[in-house]
Amino acid sequence: xxxxxxxxxxxxxxxxxxxxxxxxxxxxxxxxxxxxxxxxxxxxxxxxxxxxxxxxxxxxxxxxxxxxxxxxxxxxxxxxxxxxxxxxxxxxxxxxxxxxxxxxxxxxxxxxxxxxxxxxxxxxxxxxxxxxxxxxxxxxxxxxxxxxxxxxxxxxxxxxxxxxxxxxxxxxxxxxxxxxxxxxxxxxxxxxxxxxxxxxxxxxxxxxxxxxxxxxxxxxxxxxxxxxxxxxxxxxxxxxxxxxxxxxxxxxxxxxxxxxxxxxxxxxxxxxxxxxxxxxxxxxxxxxxxxxxxxxxxxxxxxxxxxxxxxxxxxxxxxxxxxxxxxxxxxxxxxxxxxxxxxxxxxxxxxxxxxxxxxxxxxxxxxxxxxxxxxxxxxxxxxxxxxxxxxxxxxxxxxxxxxxxxxxxxxxxxx
Amino acid sequence: xxxxxxxxxxxxxxxxxxxxxxxxxxxxxxxxxxxxxxxxxxxxxxxxxxxxxxxxxxxxxxxxxxxxxxxxxxxxxxxxxxxxxxxxxxxxxxxxxxxxxxxxxxxxxxxxxxxxxxxxxxxxxxxxxxxxxxxxxxxxxxxxxxxxxxxxxxxxxxxxxxxxxxxxxxxxxxxxxxxxxxxxxxxxxxxxxxxxxxxxxxxxxxxxxxxxxxxxxxxxxxxxxxxxxxxxxxxxxxxxxxxxxxxxxxxxxxxxxxxxxxxxxxxxxxxxxxxxxxxxxxxxxxxxxxxxxxxxxxxxxxxxxxxxxxxxxxxxxxxxxxxxxxxxxxxxxxxxxxxxxxxxxxxxxxxxxxxxxxxxxxxxxxxxxxxxxxxxxxxxxxxxxxxxxxxxxxxxxxxxxxxxxxxxxxxxxxx
Numbered sequence: 001x002x003x004x005x006x007x008x009x010x011x012x013x014x015x016x017x018x019x020x021x022x023x024x025x026x027x028x029x030x031x032x033x034x035x036x037x038x039x040x041x042x043x044x045x046x047x048x049x050x051x052x053x054x055x056x057x058x059x060x061x062x063x064x065x066x067x068x069x070x071x072x073x074x075x076x077x078x079x080x081x082x083x084x085x086x087x088x089x090x091x092x093x094x095x096x097x098x099x100x101x102x103x104x105x106x107x108x109x110x111x112x113x114x115x116x117x118x119x120x121x122x123x124x125x126x127x128x129x130x131x132x133x134x135x136x137x138x139x140x141x142x143x144x145x146x147x148x149x150x151x152x153x154x155x156x157x158x159x160x161x162x163x164x165x166x167x168x169x170x171x172x173x174x175x176x177x178x179x180x181x182x183x184x185x186x187x188x189x190x191x192x193x194x195x196x197x198x199x200x201x202x203x204x205x206x207x208x209x210x211x212x213x214x215x216x217x218x219x220x221x222x223x224x225x226x227x228x229x230x231x232x233x234x235x236x237x238x239x240x241x242x243x244x245x246x247x248x249x250x251x252x253x254x255x256x257x258x259x260x261x262x263x264x265x266x267x268x269x270x271x272x273x274x275x276x277x278x279x280x281x282x283x284x285x286x287x288x289x290x291x292x293x294x295x296x297x298x299x300x301x302x303x304x305x306x307x308x309x310x311x312x313x314x315x316x317x318x319x320x321x322x323x324x325x326x327x328x329x330x331x332x333x334x335x336x337x338x339x340x341x342x343x344x345x346x347x348x349x350x351x352x353x354x355x356x357x358x359x360x361x362x363x364x365x366x367x368x369x370x371x372x373x374x375x376x377x378x379x380x381x382x383x384x385x386x387x388x389x390x391x392x393x394x395x396x397x398x399x400x401x402x403x404x405x406x407x408x409x410x411x412x413x414x415x
Numbered sequence: 416x417x418x419x420x421x422x423x424x425x426x427x428x429x430x431x432x433x434x435x436x437x438x439x440x441x442x443x444x445x446x447x448x449x450x451x452x453x454x455x456x457x458x459x460x461x462x463x464x465x466x467x468x469x470x471x472x473x474x475x476x477x478x479x480x481x482x483x484x485x486x487x488x489x490x491x492x493x494x495x496x497x498x499x500x501x502x503x504x505x506x507x508x509x510x511x512x513x514x515x516x517x518x519x520x521x522x523x524x525x526x527x528x529x530x531x532x533x534x535x536x537x538x539x540x541x542x543x544x545x546x547x548x549x550x551x552x553x554x555x556x557x558x559x560x561x562x563x564x565x566x567x568x569x570x571x572x573x574x575x576x577x578x579x580x581x582x583x584x585x586x587x588x589x590x591x592x593x594x595x596x597x598x599x600x601x602x603x604x605x606x607x608x609x610x611x612x613x614x615x616x617x618x619x620x621x622x623x624x625x626x627x628x629x630x631x632x633x634x635x636x637x638x639x640x641x642x643x644x645x646x647x648x649x650x651x652x653x654x655x656x657x658x659x660x661x662x663x664x665x666x667x668x669x670x671x672x673x674x675x676x677x678x679x680x681x682x683x684x685x686x687x688x689x690x691x692x693x694x695x696x697x698x699x700x701x702x703x704x705x706x707x708x709x710x711x712x713x714x715x716x717x718x719x720x721x722x723x724x725x726x727x728x729x730x731x732x733x734x735x736x737x738x739x740x741x742x743x744x745x746x747x748x749x750x751x752x753x754x755x756x757x758x759x760x761x762x763x764x765x766x767x768x769x770x771x772x773x774x775x776x777x778x779x780x781x782x783x784x785x786x787x788x789x790x791x792x793x794x795x796x797x798x799x800x801x802x803x804x805x806x807x808x809x810x811x812x813x814x815x816x817x818x819x820x821x822x823x824x825x826x827x828x829x830x
Contacts, residue, residue, distance in 0.1 A: 057753075058756075059750070059753030059754055060752065060753045060755070060756075060757070060758065060759045060761065061749045061750065061752055061753030061759065061761045061764065062753065062761075088746075090746070090749070091746060091749045091761070091764075091774065091777065091778060091779075092778055092779075093762070093776060093777045093778030094778070095778065096778070125746060126746025126747070126749055126750060127745060127746040127749060127774065127778070127779050128746075128779070129778075129779070189733060190733050190747075190750060231732040231733055232647075232730070232731075232732060233731050233732060233733045233734075233747075233750060233751070233754065234750070234753065234754035235750065236749065236750055236753055315647070316647075316648050317646040317647060317648060317732070317817075317821070317825070318604060318605050318646055318648045318825050319648075321821065321822050321824075321825035321826050322825055322826065324822065324826045325825070325826025325827045327826065327827065330542060331503075331505070331506060331540060331541025331542040331543075332541070332605075332648075334476045334505070334506045334541055334542060334651065335474070335476065335541060335605060335648060335649070335650065335651055336648070337475065337476055338472075338474030338475045338476030338477065338649065338651055339474055339648065339649035340475070341473075341475070342475070343475065344475045344476065346475065346476045346477075346506070347508070349476070349506075359506065359542065361508060362506065362508045363506060363507055363508030363509075363510065363511075363542070363544075364506075364507075364542050364543070364544070402732075402822065403822060404819050404822050404823070406732070406736065406822075407736050407739065407817065407818060407819050407821075407822060408819070409736075410732070410733050410736035410737055410740070411736050411737065411739045411740025411742065412740045412742065
């Protein structure tokens with residue numbers, strides 16, 4: 001990892017207490033894949049009957065584990081998940097596929113299931129062959145140490161440049177019974193997910209049909225993980241998997257079969273809370289960040305156009321560095337709107353920094369007072385509102401500033 | 416300007432000697448628009464008969480001077496050029512247009528021509544109303560001090576965060592006679608030109624038909640200025656203007672009317688050399704850079720696809736910071752190819768860092784030695800070759816690394 005190891009200013013003071021979810025158990029190990037003196041391997045074992053849905057990176061150079069997961073998501077049955085940090089097993093050719101095959105064989109033996117029911121994810125350096133032998137050797141020990149409450153340990157084992165583990169939990173009422181949805185994710189740099197994110201794993205005891213779960217995960221990922229960016233760089237390994245054990249069925253909780261089921265709305269609300277929470281936590285641990293930035297765009301030709309404008313703003317280096325310097329440099333917002341390529345009416349453009357109107361009708365707002373907005377920029381959380389004045393399209397994107405620490409971390413990630 | 420004022424490592428030891436070009440004279444002044452103790456205003460006066468061609472930014476929020484130039488380029492007659500630094504007169508509403516009107520009126524009076532023959536460009540902070548009174552007041556003095564050899568002074572007057580003036584000159588033989596092409600440009604940050612660049616002004620005494628000149632400038636700008644990026648941020652003010660005084664006609668140099676003229680090829684070669692030279696100089700003065708990087712992509716589906724992949728690589732923060740750290744992190748090249756959205760065959764992808772093959776056939780090259788490539792990364796100029804293995808499309812893009820100094824410069828540009 002890089003030279004900068006100070007915690008994000010948004011690191012939570014304490015971790016949320018996440019209770020066990022029926023049918024889900026975790027174990028972690030120090031496999032020594034790249035890091036020393038910390039866990040880097042996670043095994044999650046799921047009870048029979050678990051279904052899984054997910055989305056993966058659209059990268060054209062995606063990793064071997066991503067290709068494996070995509071194939072298994074077609075049937076959506078799951079009995080175990082293996083995740084390692086330190087090596088992404090991406091761009092590793094035939095050796096990469098062999099490493100996945102060895103991993104799933106060992107995990108299938110440990111979990112007592114078929115290899116097709118094993119899901120694999122890897123994160124870390126790209127292009128370095130991974131030593132699957134270390135994963136295989138650790139598997140029997142992991143299988144003996146499985147525990148339902150080991151959420152924080154699981155979240156820690158998958159970290160790379162993250163400065164804190166990212167956990168979220170919620171409960172929803174289905175048929176008068178509580179059903180839990182909880183998960184964790186990792187990611188701090190190379191964050192500009194495209195139909196997915198870095199690694200994110202969510203678990204629920206809800207009983208839900210796999211095709212419906214897949215549909216929900218795709219839609220919600222698009223509204224959460226696909227609306228964040230740290231550096232505009234899309235990983236080769238982005239993976240979101242949501243496992244539903246169905247164990248709530250044993251408590252007579254009704255199963256959810258389609259979107260018209262009464263219980264579906266509650267489940268969707270809960271899943272959205274957990275996914276949104278985890279996506280925001282990724283940005284709040286953005287490499288080297290000092291500020292968390294929300295970009296709201298409206299008045300665009302379409303929601304798609306609004307999103308492109310919002311990302312043009314959120315990915316602008318020259319604006320992100322200005323925010324790091326607490327400079328209310330709204331001219332750079334104008335620049336980013338202009339370069340997005342989407343329609344905008346320069347003479348109706350309005351920009352607010354938090355509550356402060358800085359520009360309207362194509363020029364600086366008459367009441368603009370630089371000192372007031374400069375004072376606002378000292379807040380750790382900044383909200384930019386941009387009305388481009390041509391239509392009804394709206395989008396929100398979450399990002400962070402770009403600091404010296406981002407450069408330090410990434411100028412020396414591998415060494 | 417920002418806190419970092421150390422010169423680019425690529426700053427030339429001395430400026431090229433640029434001789435006068437028949438029909439072109441310059442004067443500069445300290446108008447005090449934003450900077451103190453340096454020149455910030457340029458007047459170039461052109462002899463009657465001069466034609467001009469140009470390209471301007473595609474930004475949807477372009478500046479008032481850009482809108483003015485676009486309108487005058489339709490007729491292409493030119494008698495003077497006024498350029499100020501310190502304020503871009505962008506996003507300044509009605510006041511911006513009024514400032515342009517006042518400027519061209521004063522310049523027309525000074526040059527003895529109509530306002531429509533005046534071209535205007537402004538560079539500097541966005542969104543701040545410009546005080547055209549300072550420009551108007553300086554105009555009579557400028558008109559009295561015009562000189563044919565004042566190239567370096569002209570190039571210095573238009574600088575913002577540039578650490579050196581950017582000049583280029585060449586001569587071509589037309590009808591056995593020498594014709595000169597010379598110019599200058601500015602730009603260091605907010606550089607990702609879209610059909611144009613920052614400010615670039617080129618002058619020639621060639622006699623050339625304006626429609627042909629326009630065609631040549633558009634094509635060559637696309638191969639030079641449109642292939643550079645410092646930070647992926649497109650300015651609101653990008654402008655390239657090429658003025659041809661036709662004064663060579665007095666020396667019996669034949670005029671160039673269309674692309675089939677024998678002289679056209681020589682002229683195109685000369686214009687391309689000057690535009691290429693100036694474009695490279697912009698990148699070599701990229702804000703805070705320590706390395707100049709050439710990205711060659713081939714094997715793409717089309718030239719357009721190759722260019723998108725090359726820009727995806729050239730604009731990757733996580734790769735640019737790795738290059739700053741002299742880390743041969745070719746996995747980040749793989750990532751950038753993957754995120755471009757263009758077709759690439761992961762299993763035929765080949766990557767070279769300079770002469771060193773680092774990846775082929777979808778994995779690390781068997782002869783890869785990290786120490787060798789790490790030693791290569793210590794060079795000030797880095798060349799990345801990427802073959803994506805699907806077709807015949809090729810593109811080259813020029814960029815620089817991303818250092819702490821970029822952050823310092825842009826965290827405090829305005830203060």
